[in-house]
Amino acid sequence: LPEQFSWDDYLKETESIAAPLHCFKQSRIPPTNDFKVGMKLEARDPRNVTSVCIATIIGITGARLRLRLDGSDNKNDFWRLVDSSDIQPIGTCEKKGGMLQPPLGFQMNASSWPMFLLRTLNGAEMAPAAFFKKEPPKPATNCFKVGMKLEAIDRKNPYLICPATIGDVKGDEVFVTFDGWRGAFDYWCRCDSRDIFPVGWCSLTGDALQPPGNNVSITKSSAKIQSSPSKVTRRSMQSPQKSAPVPAQRGRKPGRGKPPGQSAV
Numbered sequence: 001l002p003e004q005f006s007w008d009d010y011l012k013e014t015e016s017i018a019a020p021l022h023c024f025k026q027s028r029i030p031p032t033n034d035f036k037v038g039m040k041l042e043a044r045d046p047r048n049v050t051s052v053c054i055a056t057i058i059g060i061t062g063a064r065l066r067l068r069l070d071g072s073d074n075k076n077d078f079w080r081l082v083d084s085s086d087i088q089p090i091g092t093c094e095k096k097g098g099m100l101q102p103p104l105g106f107q108m109n110a111s112s113w114p115m116f117l118l119r120t121l122n123g124a125e126m127a128p129a130a131f132f133k134k135e136p137p138k139p140a141t142n143c144f145k146v147g148m149k150l151e152a153i154d155r156k157n158p159y160l161i162c163p164a165t166i167g168d169v170k171g172d173e174v175f176v177t178f179d180g181w182r183g184a185f186d187y188w189c190r191c192d193s194r195d196i197f198p199v200g201w202c203s204l205t206g207d208a209l210q211p212p213g214n215n216v217s218i219t220k221s222s223a224k225i226q227s228s229p230s231k232v233t234r235r236s237m238q239s240p241q242k243s244a245p246v247p248a249q250r251g252r253k254p255g256r257g258k259p260p261g262q263s264a265v
């Protein structure tokens with residue numbers, strides 16, 4: 001069986017430190033997730049952020065909801081924290097004088113939207129207002145430092161949360177690099193992004209933290225400053241799955257022919 005990933009061991013192995021809690025726009029204790037699959041709510045359309053749409057909860061994962069916009073296809077699901085400002089109870093939009101919009105890529109004729117909306121809301125199980133949690137305050141400054149470790153959403157596979165390292169810091173932004181993945185998934189984001197979490201987040205929410213990728217140089221925090229090749233350690237290709245003939249890593253689609261760690265998607 002593959003060895004469990006342990007932050008304690010990994011931080012020692014990589015001689016690095018975890019980014020402090022106060023760097024993140026996340027609550028110290030993750031919010032409780034009371035939502036249920038099938039409930040409906042209002043959500044900002046991720047592909048058209050001025051629109052508020054009706055969404056259905058398709059899945060629950062840790063402190064996040066997997067959402068699908070009603071009238072959209074099943075290829076554009078997205079994930080939001082229960083304390084995200086992108087979601088609100090049904091009725092909020094109207095109360096504020098706004099109008100619910102069809103999602104980008106509405107599958108029917110635009111003229112059928114009013115009737116579609118009526119039918120969608122009729123008899124719908126609406127998520128209770130008490131389930132929506134207040135967004136945490138944002139950090140006063142960008143206090144991330146290069147080399148600090150964190151847990152981050154893989155934006156190409158947003159259901160995955162993975163061990164990551166701050167690769168660069170510029171103004172209010174940080175460069176999130178994914179350990180063991182050769183840069184293919186790295187991204188810049190604001191330091192107050194809701195996509196980055198302190199070390200230990202997944203173990204508190206019950207999310208499955210992905211293990212780092214295989215057989216790639218792990219740059220130690222100290223080595224980053226000196227950029228000395230002698231301080232770079234190599235992880236064994238075998239270590240994460242000693243006896244498993246098939247990669248057991250969640251989220252990896254089988255049969256793509258590429259060795260682990262080199263897949264770009």
Ligand code: MLY
Nearest residue numbers: 154178185251252253263265
């Ligand atoms: N698209 C890849 C999954 C890669 C995940 C990488 N993350 C964990 C940084 C695949 O399907 O194999």
